[in-house]
Amino acid sequence: MAISSTETGPSDGSPGLGAFFRNLVIALGIMAAGIVFAVLCAVAVFSALNTVLPDIKLVQAVLVMVLGVAACFGYFWGSNRLLDMIYPPRGHRVAENINAANGIRPWLFLGPAVIILGIYLVYPVVNSIVLSFYGPSGEHWVGGANYAWLAKDAAFRESMRNNLLWLVVVPAAATFFGLIAAALTDRISWGNVAKSLIFMPMAISFVGASVIWKFIYDYRAEGSEQIGILNAVVTFFGGEPQAWITLPFWNNFFLMVILIWIQTGFAMVILSAALRGIPEETIEAAVIDGASPFQIFYKIKVPQIWGTIAVVWTTITILVLKVFDIVLAMTNGQWGSQVLANYMFDWMFRGLDFGRASTIALVIMAMVTPIMIWNIREARKDMK
Amino acid sequence: MTALDLKNIQKSYGATKVIHGIDLKIEDGEFIVFVGPSGCGKSTLLRMIAGLENISGGDMFIGGERVNDIPPSQRGIAMVFQSYALYPHMTVYDNMAFGMKIAKAPKDEIDKRVHAAAEILQLTPYLGRLPKALSGGQRQRVAIGRAIVRNPKVFLFDEPLSNLDAALRVATRIEIAKLKSSMPETTMIYVTHDQVEAMTLADRIVVLSSGHIEQVGAPIDLYEKPANLFVARFIGSPAMNIQPARVERTGDNTLISLGGRKTTVPIPSPEPLSGTRCHFGVRPEDLRIADKDDFLFEGDVHFVERLGEVTNVYLHVKDVDDAIVVKLAGVQKYAKGDRLRITAAPEKMHLFSEEGRSFLHI
Numbered sequence: 001m002a003i004s005s006t007e008t009g010p011s012d013g014s015p016g017l018g019a020f021f022r023n024l025v026i027a028l029g030i031m032a033a034g035i036v037f038a039v040l041c042a043v044a045v046f047s048a049l050n051t052v053l054p055d056i057k058l059v060q061a062v063l064v065m066v067l068g069v070a071a072c073f074g075y076f077w078g079s080n081r082l083l084d085m086i087y088p089p090r091g092h093r094v095a096e097n098i099n100a101a102n103g104i105r106p107w108l109f110l111g112p113a114v115i116i117l118g119i120y121l122v123y124p125v126v127n128s129i130v131l132s133f134y135g136p137s138g139e140h141w142v143g144g145a146n147y148a149w150l151a152k153d154a155a156f157r158e159s160m161r162n163n164l165l166w167l168v169v170v171p172a173a174a175t176f177f178g179l180i181a182a183a184l185t186d187r188i189s190w191g192n193v194a195k196s197l198i199f200m201p202m203a204i205s206f207v208g209a210s211v212i213w214k215f216i217y218d219y220r221a222e223g224s225e226q227i228g229i230l231n232a233v234v235t236f237f238g239g240e241p242q243a244w245i246t247l248p249f250w251n252n253f254f255l256m257v258i259l260i261w262i263q264t265g266f267a268m269v270i271l272s273a274a275l276r277g278i279p280e281e282t283i284e285a286a287v288i289d290g291a292s293p294f295q296i297f298y299k300i301k302v303p304q305i306w307g308t309i310a311v312v313w314t315t316i317t318i319l320v321l322k323v324f325d326i327v328l329a330m331t332n333g334q335w336g337s338q339v340l341a342n343y344m345f346d347w348m349f350r351g352l353d354f355g356r357a358s359t360i361a362l363v364i365m366a367m368v369t370p371i372m373i374w375n376i377r378e379a380r381k382d383m384k
Numbered sequence: 385m386t387a388l389d390l391k392n393i394q395k396s397y398g399a400t401k402v403i404h405g406i407d408l409k410i411e412d413g414e415f416i417v418f419v420g421p422s423g424c425g426k427s428t429l430l431r432m433i434a435g436l437e438n439i440s441g442g443d444m445f446i447g448g449e450r451v452n453d454i455p456p457s458q459r460g461i462a463m464v465f466q467s468y469a470l471y472p473h474m475t476v477y478d479n480m481a482f483g484m485k486i487a488k489a490p491k492d493e494i495d496k497r498v499h500a501a502a503e504i505l506q507l508t509p510y511l512g513r514l515p516k517a518l519s520g521g522q523r524q525r526v527a528i529g530r531a532i533v534r535n536p537k538v539f540l541f542d543e544p545l546s547n548l549d550a551a552l553r554v555a556t557r558i559e560i561a562k563l564k565s566s567m568p569e570t571t572m573i574y575v576t577h578d579q580v581e582a583m584t585l586a587d588r589i590v591v592l593s594s595g596h597i598e599q600v601g602a603p604i605d606l607y608e609k610p611a612n613l614f615v616a617r618f619i620g621s622p623a624m625n626i627q628p629a630r631v632e633r634t635g636d637n638t639l640i641s642l643g644g645r646k647t648t649v650p651i652p653s654p655e656p657l658s659g660t661r662c663h664f665g666v667r668p669e670d671l672r673i674a675d676k677d678d679f680l681f682e683g684d685v686h687f688v689e690r691l692g693e694v695t696n697v698y699l700h701v702k703d704v705d706d707a708i709v710v711k712l713a714g715v716q717k718y719a720k721g722d723r724l725r726i727t728a729a730p731e732k733m734h735l736f737s738e739e740g741r742s743f744l745h746i
Contacts, residue, residue: 282471287435288435289482289534290486
């Protein structure tokens with residue numbers, strides 16, 4: 001986007017590739033100068049002050065923090081200043097200079113963030129692809145052996161099956177309950193209190209939530225007092241207590257409940273805002289047309305927020321594909337509850353096999369990417 | 385037959401009363417326009433007729449049936465909203481068919497009615513489109529079509545033209561007038577703050593102000609014989625000139641003193657009003673330049689608006705606070721500072737009591 005804007009700058013004398021490369025060189029030059037200068041200044045100030053200040057770790061830490069922020073400001077101020085020196089906004093070429101500077105400035109300000117994000121996001125992807133063709137230690141080329149192993153591995157198939165189960169159940173349930181909660185809480189006087197309560201699990205970490213639900217599913221031998229609420233309820237009605245999270249297949253659903261519990265709040269908040277955005281008059285028109293409250297909900301309201309529902313759904317879907325913490329904390333993949341992310345973690349840090357772990361990671365990435373692209377497109381459409 | 389009968393209709397939000405007991409009878413096939421300034425309660429009254437607002441007091445009858453507790457869909461009404469309120473996710477066809485589909489009408493019946501309405505409104509080529517692919521005027525026609533398909537006893541329009549640009553507003557106004565004449569049996573109630581729409585469309589106009597009816601009558605009656613100062617000022621543009629005066633002699637003709645001069649107005653007045661203060665009114669378009677010594681006002685021009693077809697001249701008259709507006713035909717060459725004498729035909733003059741009631745309605 002910004003590339004084309006530099007290319008087609010209205011008063012840029014020679015639009016085209018030449019101008020673009022000239023701008024690129026200038027931008028990179030200023031960026032490098034700015035970063036080097038800001039870092040050198042920060043280091044110099046730090047060492048100067050360090051000789052004077054007492055040798056206390058806390059003081060040093062605070063100093064580093066302050067200097068870090070100052071260096072950032074210094075970079076933005078300094079790089080902007082440099083740009084203005086190269087293209088001064090005065091003189092007889094003032095309009096050309098302002099346009100050229102405006103073409104470069106976004107790159108200067110975005111540059112450091114883009115570079116750092118690139119290092120932390122793009123490099124691991126490339127390295128994972130490379131590692132997936134190497135053996136456990138990442139030193140010996142094995143060709144497609146990791147992929148061949150994956151295709152035949154029973155635990156991988158179990159993880160895939162469970163991931164697909166999660167994929168079907170959790171986004172659907174969380175979006176559905178979120179929509180219901182949004183629709184109901186909009187109409188009652190204590191709706192805001194109810195919303196806060198439903199939203200609260202969002203503030204709990206997945207591991208924290210798992211600990212809470214571990215107590216809910218807790219199992220004590222028959223005859224002793226059940227401290228898990230689920231077994232307490234079951235025994236109250238005369239049933240037999242169960243070790244819920246060890247029941248193969250069904251335990252998947254008991255784990256899913258945790259994520260649904262967490263994500264319903266998210267879905268509710270977004271959908272509630274969308275519901276409020278529906279023009280009141282379309283609802284009144286439907287009332288005059290004779291639609292019942294239920295018909296108004298699913299024939300008038302839901303279709304109007306369909307875009308938002310899709311975004312919420314896919315956002316939760318992406319989250320579900322990466323589900324890890326809950327499974328690790330609850331069962332660690334035992335009793336047939338393994339999922340891809342946890343399986344990858346197993347091979348990485350327990351199996352110590354970089355190749356196989358990377359191969360599993362790529363499978364997860366391949367599943368997430370298309371949904372992610374669609375999700376971003378849809379969200380952009382909604383913003384328009 | 386009476387299509388709509390409002391008996392002492394009231395509306396209050398908590399302790400705040402917004403509609404103070406409206407009594408109104410609307411006959412079958414009438415085109416009624418509710419007009420009034422913002423916040424006068426005209427839209428609230430319309431929404432009460434539609435059933436979108438609860439009725440706090442009084443009784444409402446549609447076609448002889450008390451509808452206070454009947455839901456909107458069963459009142460035999462259809463409403464056209466200011467923002468059109470089309471269902472954005474449905475095609476033009478589905479928008480118009482929605483009500484009948486909800487009512488589980490047979491498919492071929494729905495098809496027939498939708499196509500008939502589309503034919504009237506020239507929407508047939510657009511039946512498969514979504515509202516977002518239509519222009520503002522077409523959307524408005526779909527909203528009207530949706531109302532026609534419901535085949536209502538009473539049509540309700542809530543400022544249907546205010547979202548259209550000026551040229552389209554005039555065209556759509558004429559469309560609505562044509563639509564009404566093609567459906568002489570149907571009663572229409574139309575809310576607007578635009579007096580041109582009110583004057584051109586209405587059989588009868590209901591002028592509302594702060595929750596009261598000020599006057600009900602045919603457009604020309606309201607223009608010629610406003611019942612009170614509010615209606616006199618509200619109908620007509622520029623607004624009627626109102627000046628304080630004093631009743632000198634009552635009788636079949638009333639003698640008043642106005643700015644030190646005495647004028648006879650051919651309006652009868654009862655004896656008790658003798659010697660009281662009153663308001664003298666005359667419309668800008670009824671004033672003309674006096675060619676004799678007999679004049680109503682003498683003043684200095686301090687502002688001139690030339691609109692081509694007419695010229696509005698604002699006069700400063702001695703001892704009078706507000707400027708007197710004179711609307712003269714064609715382009716006039718008066719300039720600031722010119723001294724003018726103006727007068728009006730006696731039968732075009734209006735008299736109002738001190739409380740603002742017209743002498744004709746006392």
